[in-house]
Amino acid sequence: MIEITGNTRLYGIVADPVAQVKTPQTMRKVFDRRGTDGVLVPLHVPPEGLSDLVQALRSLRNFGGMVVTVPHKTGMVELCDVVTPEARAVGAVNIVRREPDGTLAGDILDGKGFVEGLRQSGFNPEGLAVFLCGAGGAARAIAFALAQAGIRKLSIHNRTQAAAQQILQGIQKLFPQVETALGSQDPMHADLVINATSLGMKTGDAFAFDVSRLQPNQIVAEIIMTPALTPLLEFAQAKGCRIQYGLPMLECQIEMMADFMGVAK
Template sequence: MEPEAPDLCAPTRISGSTRLFAVLGDPVGQVRAPSLLNPLLARLGHDAVLIPAHVEPDGFAAVFHGLTRLKNLDGLLVTIPHKATALELADEVSPAAAAAGAVNALRREPDGRWRGENFDGIGFVRGLVAVGHLPEGKRIVVMGAGGAGSAIGAALLAAGAARLTLCDPDTARLHGLLARLEEHWPGRAAGEVTPALGDADIVVNATPLGMRADDPRPFPLHALSPRCVVADVIMKPRETALLKAAAALGHPVLHGAHMLDHQLDLYRAFFRLDEAPAGRTATPRTGEGPAR
């Protein structure tokens, strides 16, 4: 029997007691979190909804402070390009987020403080492993040292990558990331503006290039060895121009959807969604700055 198609015209059940979550990004049309988390919230019996919010960089801090004063807001997800700023605005962050220098999820604690975490890296690694590409002992290049690239780089080193090369034209951002990684995994990460790709086992596009049809490729495929894995963190379109071209040349590829799909259980635990649904009250944050 064919599965029943969802009723797209069914009314959304939102009431005065509905709890709120939001995902903040610029752009935000590509985000898949609402389509994954809203069904999960419904299945678990939570009167809660996750909404997308398009926030430009110069307004992010104001929007963050405004949203976190909503007493029925329980959590935030953060996507491009706000992850580094979100870390600075959080009241406390996990060691993984601190190493990456970026946050992609924040939850309200019972005392009203906001705790930041980063699941991009572990989600990416789990997706990589799930399709049979183990990072342990591999030579890996990550293009982009922003929020996603930072988290992925840290997670790959934690998973045993033999050598990690990070590439970003923003040298200040690149050197800052390398300094953080050196504290945890000395001697295993290097930075280059233009990387040597010929001996890489895995190359990851962690830049926004590929979200638009007219974007240039983030790196030349002709420079790769034949069996090099090509991974992309972009989720929409699923088949980026980079992945299409890499697959046509015979390279194994990893789609961006894997990174989010393997974060769903992490979000479930982080936001304590397995606890019995109940109305909660919390004191809005009042602190002037981060205390990590």
């Protein structure tokens, strides 16, 4: 049983909704392994309350930092005092550290975690054509990390084409060797198909793209962690596709998150 005392250091994960997150359990193992007297708690905050939360945390002296997830990653960028060049380029933050003077520093680790998760599952992204669905904070991070990992082509499908186009323009600027295109609902010609939206988290959600066009030779990946086997992954598996669950993206960046928040080793 975890004993909370006056010396316990506080960390959080902010999301809306938040019941689905796995970070508190996963980070608990990191704290135990590192011998840290700390606890990471879920913070259920709607978008209109994010600024108030951030302001309050600046004065919380036993607060070490927080993980940031849907839908707050893009909004957190301007609420931090300092962000890394990677986070600025992506336009999203998923990890925040509180400095002793109350200033907040942000970084983005989603993309690095996603790519490392692929590699640990035996999927090398180098040279692949990628169909990415979504243009939020996680999608942006994944797009830039995949480009850095050497993919051949990136197509992005999103309900708002302007958001997808903004990501593609950033990729073209930093990684001109990567072929880019606005994607349609059809993922047929990709080697790697990624759902980087929240569709599939709730019962009855529609598919984010035309899943009937999936091919058995494709890799289909999720960033959703609960449920583990989303309707998309279940459908893809039935079609003969290789699948990548959402949890490895978190598992592969959890140590990086702890390091960034200053959790002692």
